[in-house]
Amino acid sequence: MTLELTLREAPVAPLNADALGPDRLAGLSRADIERLELFYGNRRSTVGELFDVSGAGEEDVRVAGDLARVTHLGAGMSRGRLTVAGDAGAHAGAGMSDGELVVEGDAGDWAGAEMHGGRLVVRGSAGRRLGGAYAGTRAGMQGGEIFVHGDAGDEAGAGLRRGLIAVAGRVGAAAGLSALAGTIVAFGAVGAHPGAGMRRASIVAMTAPTLLPTYASACTYRPPFLRLCLRRLRALGLPVTDEQIEGFYTRWSGDSVELRRGEILILEPPR
């Protein structure tokens, strides 16, 4: 059974929908759900004023309508599955700890920011700071998985501490900015200066980006872990080729302005 919430009209101001996660709705009657408060711009509103509520269920929630200005969808969710039928506003899945959030369209900035676990799937593209850290915070994403089937904006994985971010399309500039650990896999073009200030994380690039001079080439090899990682991403629907799984990667170590324990693995052309 799926609980469905359909937004009646596109909001004219940001609508904070962090109350719509499966864990927050569990055990509530339809009337209780309709009474839930949401912040609409700078005033309080309720779910019932803005959404049509239908269906039932605790573990599977579907939100539909023009949601591009609806923020914090699935933020902080800890279980179940939330599907966003269309675009999601900023902060989708931010701070989530478990469960699965699927955005069938594009996601705004800070999608999956500082998440701790669970899975965020974006069928379209994601904005800036995907899985990133908020201003004033050192660590961004600290666990879980983010799969983006389109492109990702600048500073994806900024402050990444644990977890996996995979982007089927292009990734903007400064991916993995100041990342502490974790893995970013980019199947499309990678913007300039990936791994700036990175300490221990891994960035995997299928095309050669413009690297900072603080990265140094180590060797060209086939990283055993990457086979596991890429096979899993393929199984989850990412566009992984045999050449990428079997290929050789040049390992660039950096950032030498930090620990120099990070790596950027760049796929070499077939030999």
Add this chain to the structure above:
Amino acid sequence: MRLHDAEVEDTFAEAFGMWGARIVVTADTPGWADHAARSLTGFATSVIGCKCEAGIERVLEAGETPDGRPGVAVLLFAPDEEGLGKRLVERVGMTVLTCPTTACFNGLAADDETDVGGKLRYFGDGWQASKVLDGRRYWRIPVMEGEFLVEERFGIVEGVGGGNIIILAEDVATALGAAEAAAEAMRAVEGAILPFPGGIARSGSKVGSRYSGQMASTNHELCPTLRAQVDESKVPDGVGSVFEIVIDGLAPEPVAEAMRVGLDAAARAGASRITAGNYGGDLGEHHFHLKELVP
């Protein structure tokens, strides 16, 4: 009771609880996976002198392994959980980590686990790195060749060690032929291994000895050369050679199944008599009665 041309004694194999793990070794080629697996399972015939028992469970196709490379599944058993953990770390560290192109994965989902990769990581001397994928942690240990990848935690289960059948025939060639046929059939059983060389032991033992400090000694009752000297000899007239096949399994069922197919194969391949080893039934918690395994 008769089974094909063999007499099957109405007795039972007495086996013990042992803790077991499944190790999946992969490599760039089947040959290197095989090298690692053979080294990993070397000198692991009996806990009497090897501290553990191990064997190759089966060869894995590339599509069956976590990293999509050719592999081998190995089962390793030890008398207790702590011992199993130690043997895993020692053996994976000395034989798989050292073998070109290999990686090493847990092959057993179990409630109990032991840390393997998390201990081997120290070989990386601070240069190691971990990655978590689908909830499982892997350690990347830099080595001269490139990088060794090992899973952190391995599932362990309380299995069975010491299932057995004993094959008697008129001469060595016939008895060995029957034992080889049995071993070949038994190797096809998933979840069980035959830890002795080629799966066959020629030197079945009894507990203790007339010599102090010798914890096991030859099973003189089944030595054909002693038939005329040993009053309690169990070697029938016309039997010139005896072999034992020991089976360890992750559960009683694969041990019983291996014994069942082994009995049938040995009886078809020239065994004149088949029995099993036990200690009267008071020591081992698992009793596999041959009459229940004969079709």
